Structures are given as C-alpha cells and as structure tokens.
Amino acid sequence: xxxxxxxxxxxxxxxxxxxxxxxxxxxxxxxxxxxxxxxxxxxxxxxxxxxxxxxxxxxxxxxxxxxxxxxxxxxxxxxxxxxxxxxxxxxxxxxxxxxxxxxxxxxxxxxxxxxxxxxxxxxxxxxxxxxxxxxxxxxxxxxxxxxxxxxxxxxxxxxxxxxxxxxxxxxxxxxxxxxxxxxxxxxxxxxxxxxxxxxxxxxxxxxxxxxxxxxxxxxxxxxxxxxxxxxxxxxxxxxxxxxxxxxxxxxxxxxxxxxxxxxxxxxxxxxxxxxxxxxxxxxxxxxxxxxxxxxxxxxxxxxxxxxxxxxxxxx
Amino acid sequence: xxxxxxxxxxxxxxxxxxxxxxxxxxxxxxxxxxxxxxxxxxxxxxxxxxxxxxxxxxxxxxxxxxxxxxxxxxxxxxxxxxxxxxxxxxxxxxxxxxxxxxxxxxxxxxxxxxxxxxxxxxxxxxxxxxxxxxxxxxxxxxxxxxxxxxxxxxxxxxxxxxxxxxxxxxxxxxxxxxxxxxxxxxxxxxxxxxxxxxxxxxxxxxxxxxxxxxxxxxxxxxxxxxxxxxxxxxxxxxxxxxxxxxxxxxxxxxxxxxxxxxxxxxxxxxxxxxxxxxxxxxxxxxxxxxxxxxxxxxxxxxxxxx
Numbered sequence: 001x002x003x004x005x006x007x008x009x010x011x012x013x014x015x016x017x018x019x020x021x022x023x024x025x026x027x028x029x030x031x032x033x034x035x036x037x038x039x040x041x042x043x044x045x046x047x048x049x050x051x052x053x054x055x056x057x058x059x060x061x062x063x064x065x066x067x068x069x070x071x072x073x074x075x076x077x078x079x080x081x082x083x084x085x086x087x088x089x090x091x092x093x094x095x096x097x098x099x100x101x102x103x104x105x106x107x108x109x110x111x112x113x114x115x116x117x118x119x120x121x122x123x124x125x126x127x128x129x130x131x132x133x134x135x136x137x138x139x140x141x142x143x144x145x146x147x148x149x150x151x152x153x154x155x156x157x158x159x160x161x162x163x164x165x166x167x168x169x170x171x172x173x174x175x176x177x178x179x180x181x182x183x184x185x186x187x188x189x190x191x192x193x194x195x196x197x198x199x200x201x202x203x204x205x206x207x208x209x210x211x212x213x214x215x216x217x218x219x220x221x222x223x224x225x226x227x228x229x230x231x232x233x234x235x236x237x238x239x240x241x242x243x244x245x246x247x248x249x250x251x252x253x254x255x256x257x258x259x260x261x262x263x264x265x266x267x268x269x270x271x272x273x274x275x276x277x278x279x280x281x282x283x284x285x286x287x288x289x290x291x292x293x294x295x296x297x298x299x300x301x302x303x304x305x306x307x308x309x310x311x312x313x314x315x
Numbered sequence: 316x317x318x319x320x321x322x323x324x325x326x327x328x329x330x331x332x333x334x335x336x337x338x339x340x341x342x343x344x345x346x347x348x349x350x351x352x353x354x355x356x357x358x359x360x361x362x363x364x365x366x367x368x369x370x371x372x373x374x375x376x377x378x379x380x381x382x383x384x385x386x387x388x389x390x391x392x393x394x395x396x397x398x399x400x401x402x403x404x405x406x407x408x409x410x411x412x413x414x415x416x417x418x419x420x421x422x423x424x425x426x427x428x429x430x431x432x433x434x435x436x437x438x439x440x441x442x443x444x445x446x447x448x449x450x451x452x453x454x455x456x457x458x459x460x461x462x463x464x465x466x467x468x469x470x471x472x473x474x475x476x477x478x479x480x481x482x483x484x485x486x487x488x489x490x491x492x493x494x495x496x497x498x499x500x501x502x503x504x505x506x507x508x509x510x511x512x513x514x515x516x517x518x519x520x521x522x523x524x525x526x527x528x529x530x531x532x533x534x535x536x537x538x539x540x541x542x543x544x545x546x547x548x549x550x551x552x553x554x555x556x557x558x559x560x561x562x563x564x565x566x567x568x569x570x571x572x573x574x575x576x577x578x579x580x581x582x583x584x585x586x587x588x589x590x591x592x593x594x595x596x597x598x599x600x601x602x603x604x605x606x607x608x609x610x611x612x613x614x615x616x617x618x619x620x621x
Contacts, residue, residue, distance in 0.1 A: 062409065109606075116352075116408075117609060120548045124602035127541075135595030245541060249354075249416065256413045286428055292420030299414045300402070 004310045013264055020170055024163045040166045042274045043173045044230045049254040050180055050266030051223035057261035058184060059216050060196030064119050064248050065126030069099040069221035071243035073228025078145050078238040088151035092229050099225020100218050107217035123245055130243040144239025151233055169230050176223055181263055192216050259307025268306045319453050324574045330459050332566020333466025337521040339546040339558040340473055341514025347490040347553020347619050349404050349507050352411045355418035357536025363388040363519030364526045365430055368437040377440035385519040392515025396508050423533050437526035462524050470559055477555055490553035490619040545601055549608045551615025560616055565601050572600035
C-alpha cells in the first residue's frame, strides 16, 4: 500500500514545525499578516484535537463532551481576568487545573459506562456545563464575556503583540505534543492502547483499567483546558458557543479526519479542517456543502484518516 | 399554580413527546437494526418541514400537502440509503459519524441554497387555528390536539406493525440479533432499506406537524437530534417501546421543567440565584433524567438486545 517513505514520514512533523516557526516572517514578507492569526487558531484547535486523540485514538474512548474542558479553561481565564487576576502565571495554571478537576469529576462517573452510553453521558455533562455558562448572567450569559485584553506575562513578553503571542502558542503546542508523544511511548501509553484493544484481557493481567483511563481522561481534559485558555486570549472574548455540543462534535471530526490513534492525527485533522474552512469560504458562501463533500471523499478514500493515508500499512 | 396551567403543560409535554417519539423510533430502529450512528436523522426532519412548507404554499391544502411531503421525504431517504448509507453499515461507528456529519453539512447548505437562509412560514390549517374547550374553562389549541392525535395514531400503527405483522417480526429479529436474523434467511438489504425509509417518513411527519409550532429554519435538525439521542438512550437502543416511553418522559420533563422550575426555585431561593439557576436547571433537566436512568438501568429502560 502506498504512503510516504518512513524517513519522510518521521521528518514531516519537524518540517511542519520549521514552517510554523518561519511563518511570521513569511507572512510579513508576503504582506499577509492576517494568516498569523489563522495559524494561531489552527495551533490552538490542534492542541485540543491532540488532547482528544489521546483518549479517543489511543484510549478508544469516544467523548462527545470534550468541548466542556476547552470551555472551562476559556471561562476560567476569562472570569479571573474580569475579576482582576490578569497574570498569566496565576490565571493559566488555575484555569487548566479547573479543567482537569472537571475532567476528573466527569471522567470518574462516565468511565463506568461503555460504548454509546459513554458517548451520551459525556455529551450530557458537556451540555450541563454549557447551560450553566449560558445561565451565568454576571459573566455575559448567552452573549458572552468581553475580556479587557490579554493575560499579562511580564518578562518582556507582550501577548497583545500578534507575533509574540503566536510564538507563545506555538511553544506551548510543541511542548504539549512532546509531552503527549512521551506519554504514548511510555508504559502508561502502551497500557492505555492495550485497554483499548482488549479491556478484559488487560484486567485479567492485572492492570487497573479504570484508573488508567481516568488518568488519560484528566490529562486530556487539562490540555484541552490549556487550549481554551489560549483561545480566550486569542479572541479576548469567551462565550457559551465554545461549550456547545457541535464544538465537541467538531473536535471528534478533526480527530477522525486526521487519523485516530496516529500521533499527529489531531494536528493534521485540525489544520486540514480549519484551512479548508478558510479557503472554501473565500470561494463560495456555501462552503459547508463543499466541506461535507470533501469529508465524504475522505471517509471512503482515506478510511484511516489523513495520517493513515500517509503511513504505510505496517504501522 | 392553577390546575389549568398544569393540565396545559402536561398536554404540551405530551404533544412534544409524541413528536419526539416519531423521530426517536426511526433513530432507534436504524441504530438497533443496522448499527448505524445516523447523525443526519435530524436533517431528514428538517427536509420534511421544508417540503411541507413548500407544498402547502403550492397546493394551499394542508391535508394534501402533508402526505405529499412525507412521500417526498421518504424518497429522499431512499436515495440517501442507496447512495450512501448502505456503504456505511460495514464501517465502524466513527466513520459513520464522520460521514453522517458530512451529510448534515451538505443538507444544511442545500436547504439554504434552495430556500434561502431566512426561516420559512408554515401555518396551521385555518380549520384548526382556534382553541377547543376540553373542560369547562379549559381551552387548548386545536392544532396541538391534532398533533397529539396523529402522534398516538402513529404510535399505535408502529406497535401493530412491529408486533402483528411479518415485516415487524423481521424488524424485531434484526434489532435483537442481526447476524442470526441474516443467517436465518432474512433479506437483510431490503429490510435495512425499508427501515431507513420508514425512519425518514416518520421524521417527515414530525417535521411537517411541528413546523407551525416551532421554527422552520436551517439548523432545526441539530437541535432536535440531541433530544432524540437522549430519548433512545433512555428508552434502550432498538426498542420502539423504549422510544415511546423515553420520548414521553423527555417531552414531559423538558416542558414541565421549563414551565415550572423557574417559578418553583423563585419560591425557595433568593431571586438573583433563582434567576440564574432556574432556566439552566430546566435546560439540563433531561440530561439529569438520562443520567439517573443510566445509573439505575445502564442499557436503558427496555433494551432490545436479548
């Protein structure tokens, strides 16, 4: 079966990283500074998708409520900022911790179910968080919350400067991908994959499958929260829209599109989907139609997703 | 709280629940028999509503437009099954999610292209526009009574179809154990096609009838899809009885919750807390219901898989 030669496949993420690092210069040279913001948005969603890929792709857990943790991170930093806590060093860890706490609570209950029931329970919890956010009239409710600017980092880093913020996002994304890759390669990661493949056998061997999944779920939630934190800063705005179930569905679509269980599936999926949206909407008002058709092509032409297309069968 | 208000809300809940049942029945059969996660089910509901609006405008006759709209939507369902769905039965759930999500995108834009982005006007027939006096002093809209009537008739019809006919027996066999049914000689491909088209027809009835009550707009499918998913999880996948009970529960809890919870909370809590909490609690009431049911009966109230 065709695919990229293994050496090129291994080099691909590094090539993309090089392009990402050089992007601001390229964009400025081409006088297309707008695309720095687009790239930043892609990186943020790639982080969220990568975190979902950990539990969906490697853990086999189809969560339709991942947007909840993204939203908790976003609202966390937003509410803290509005209440006067603007330092990124305080607000960001707190928001990520809040997302992790939500993941712990939701995961503890949901992971006792299986299959389609797990999907529905995670969806239900995410909807609850959504409606609570809509009900928070003091923090904007349905209209959303305008933030008075970006978080303050100090050390000469000014996030309101587009390119600086872009490099902060890129650095955090790269660090998170590094962490995730190390995790997947570790004993924990292998055990997680084992549980996905055959849970009863793993239990019989003696692995604490519930605890394994819960830990993965919390890590994924924390990283999604980090993505939410960056998103709130990116827009200087947060609203319940980020918590809607269609956002969770979009994240799942990104992971499936990119390739479930492939290390960079989240990145490929998020980048492809968001780039397609950008490009298609330039040509036609009916870009949903074009996107839908393209997704159908992917379902039949690339059954293992884009990463699967690039990888030779012996994966 | 007056008993008239309570009775009114119960009837509203019943009406909404019965329409939800029409959607849920199709969805649960498709999921139970074909093991197909069909997110595009809501799109068929939307298409039913839009076709009804157009046919009503074209013919001027509600009673003529309704069966025509159902037939037309069933045809759309047939095309969809042959062109796409039957190629998805063998795929895993996630591929089905991706494909049917793509169908939602395509359907939403097609509808926008054909009918425009603004919501459509769909009116109840003039003969049913007024209220009916059910009990002395208790008035209820005639059109909503029609919805309840049609919903109950459909429920009874489905029940008879599934329990008293040979086709229904095949449906139950397929829902209970698909592989065994195929081995026993059930013509699986025709059964699947028939089930999918039936589901589409039921969606159309719900969409056409609810059109005058809710808005006929792009995105109406996604809103009701979530509720239908909750219903079939509560009821048990593959079970029409479960879909019926689940739909009524969800319809009643959602309607009663939105009507009574805010005022109930106002009575026991300080006003500013209740103002925030009330609507939020009402909105999540059905999810709490689902969680409670799943804790007590993890595979739903009436699981079909034997």
